[in-house]
Amino acid sequence: MLELQRIRENKDYVIERLAVKNFDAAPLVEKIVELDQDRRAKQKELDDLLAQSNQLAKEIGQYFKSGEKEKAEATKKETVVLKEKSKSLSEELDRIVAELDAALIELPNLPHASVASGKGEDDNEIVFSEGEIPTLGADAIPHWELAEKYQIIDFNLGSKVTGAGFPFYRGKGARLQRALINFFLDEALQAGYLEYQPPLLINEASGYGTGQIPDKEGQMYYVGVDKLYLIPTAEVPITNIYRNVMLKEEDFPIKNVAYSNCFRREAGSYGKDVRGLNRLHQFDKVEIVQIQHPDKSYDTLEEMKAHVAGLLRKLELPFRILRLCGGDISFTSALTFDFEVYSAAQKRWLEVSSVSNFESYQSNRMKLRYKDKDSKTHLAHTLNGSALALPRVVAALLENNQTEKGILIPKALQSYTGFEYID
RNA sequence: GGAGAGAUGGCAGAGUGGUCGAAUGCGGCGGUCUUGAAAACCGUUGAUCUUCACGGAUCCGGGGGUUCGAAUCCCUCUCUCUCCGCCA
Known part of the structure; x- marks a missing residue:
């Protein structure tokens, strides 16, 4: 499978070279680039949510240690919302990644510069x-x-x-x-x-x-x-x-x-x-x-x-x-x-x-x-x-x-x- | 096929619910010392994603679950080891 970064940076070249293999890569490449952008945005969003959760979990640990039970319980409630959000977000992310992988696999290898186009x-x-x-x-x-x-x-x-x-x-x-x-x-x-x-x-x-x-x-x-x-x-x-x-x-x-x-x-x-x-x-x-x-x-x-x-x-x-x-x-x-x-x-x-x-x-x-x-x-x-x-x-x-x-x-x-x- | 035990960083090996991405040793890298090397001593040493950067996220065989929080608890798969059975 082609490297994602290569597709991202040389979209037109990829399409041009794959035409030599009689493969119309344009729709697939567009899809891949879009999915990739989407994936990165969602990943960032999820990472931020997880960072918050991790922070809260740490705080809860501290509260338990210092015996501040009420504070701990209150903070627990906060995490519930975050958890729901991150769960649905990560499911969405999984879907995007699966779709991206499937698209990447459909893309053939680029032919070397010396490979001429031809039917068979x-x-x-x-x-x-x-x-x-x-x-x-x-x-x-x-x-x-x-x-x-x-x-x-x-x-x-x-x-x-x-x-x-x-x-x-x-x-x-x-x-x-x-x-x-x-x-x-x-x-x-x-x-x-x-x-x-x-x-x-x-x-x-x-x-x-x-x-x-x-x-x-x-x-x-x-x-x-x-x-x-x-x-x-x-x-x-x-x-x-x-x-x-x-x-x-x-x-x-x-x-x-x-x-x-x-x-x-x-x-x-x-x-x-x-x-x-x-x-x-x-x-x-x-x-x-x-x-x-x-x-x-x-x-x-x-x-x-x-x-x-x-x-x-x-x-x-x-x-x-x-x-x-x-x-x-x-x-x-x-x-x-x-x-x-x-x-x-x-x-x-x-x-x-x-x-x-x-x-x-x-x-x-x-x-x-x-x-x-x-x-x-x-x-x-x-x-x-x-x-x-x-x-x-x-x-x-x-x-x-x-x-x-x-x-x-x-x-x-x-x-x-x-x-x-x-x- | 049956019964049991286990899988942690390059390797060895600790860790059984919260500052653990992970002690310690070996190996690797850098340095001190040395004419040079060894020894000794000091420091450093995983991957992936993301960000211009700071940072953040994920990874303790794979997948799923419990929990505010999992290397640690539960389920499942794969593999390895021991014993029994079968067998080229």
């Missing part, structure tokens, strides 16, 4: 691309057929046991998964990240902290009896480690990495987009999260981009980087780069990573702050990125590397898989 994914800007797009023989087949041919992923079995979008990985398929996870984790460790194994279920407060709740809780699986959500990404537990935390300036940068299963309901998805590994309800992902000083968060974003690019390079996958336009960038993000790999048999680009700077948007929700050298309190910046999400990487590896001898495992991965070919 077609308007994203390709800022980088690398690698040759492989040309496959006429007998090349998509990964779901390869999965069946080599019996490494069983989608039907998943449907039987759970439902669509929950595949079984089997034999060398399962070992490939394990190899990729270890490879990604090791690479992150080498880059200075601290490894975590997070809980896969989170409470409501955590969902709120990173922005899944309210609004997007429909995308998460919910365990009603225990009021817990299955995580859609390790970002949620890992970032929420720092909910209500006061850091010191020298703690920056905090670099965490976590492998986790991710669970997404993906309500409303259908068609060829969800074929095979393209979109699953449960998948594996290694996520990197950084907490950084506001002055350095964009350098950090570049560092994270470079890390992700390095992974794809080592896997020898052709990839491109997109800067998301206003219409495609998420509600909570200020700047997002998507990484896409080319899946040669499907002849399409698949998103395998999304690297974002949330600036102070999540921090403000979570009260993630730090003290500077003058022990002034500020909000930290949060960033995260997939490094990487497995299924589409696997899809591209299978399709691009299909040969007559089988699926060729990239060199960098062979020490992890223990085999050279899936055959």
Whole structure:
């Protein structure tokens, strides 16, 4: 959520920037500014009343001590009026604050200056691309057929046991998964990240902290009896480690990495987009999260981009980087780069990573702050990125590397898989 | 799942109805001393909202209540610990 002070002081700028996200912020901003003024006025009024009550209470205490019972009783009567007034005033104040909070939550994060306006994914800007797009023989087949041919992923079995979008990985398929996870984790460790194994279920407060709740809780699986959500990404537990935390300036940068299963309901998805590994309800992902000083968060974003690019390079996958336009960038993000790999048999680009700077948007929700050298309190910046999400990487590896001898495992991965070919 | 105990400032730990935002110790910061450091001694040291400022308000796990007045009493939730049960 945006800082109130920022909205108050840069009303027009906020409205202007949010237009880039195709969000008409004007009515909401006006409402927020009004509610804020109202809140402060009411707060002052209430504070004055409470100050009077406190004063009287002190006096009553004195009277009792000195044995002046009548005076005490008389003063008590005075407080009754004050109490009624302050009670109704504080109820009114609660209403205003609730309304203000609700309005603030509806306001998306401001897009970074480099974010262009645009309608949707077609308007994203390709800022980088690398690698040759492989040309496959006429007998090349998509990964779901390869999965069946080599019996490494069983989608039907998943449907039987759970439902669509929950595949079984089997034999060398399962070992490939394990190899990729270890490879990604090791690479992150080498880059200075601290490894975590997070809980896969989170409470409501955590969902709120990173922005899944309210609004997007429909995308998460919910365990009603225990009021817990299955995580859609390790970002949620890992970032929420720092909910209500006061850091010191020298703690920056905090670099965490976590492998986790991710669970997404993906309500409303259908068609060829969800074929095979393209979109699953449960998948594996290694996520990197950084907490950084506001002055350095964009350098950090570049560092994270470079890390992700390095992974794809080592896997020898052709990839491109997109800067998301206003219409495609998420509600909570200020700047997002998507990484896409080319899946040669499907002849399409698949998103395998999304690297974002949330600036102070999540921090403000979570009260993630730090003290500077003058022990002034500020909000930290949060960033995260997939490094990487497995299924589409696997899809591209299978399709691009299909040969007559089988699926060729990239060199960098062979020490992890223990085999050279899936055959 | 059952029974009991507890949650106080960065940490440890006092406080069971009124000058308690909270003793004391440790840690942190500043100073005296010292060539420098340590030790010792002196001082200082929470957050949020509001105000130009003085000041005011709120916060002792979360929420609610009793009272003129709550860290302190009551209800409720969460979490931690101990014992029993179950169990990878």
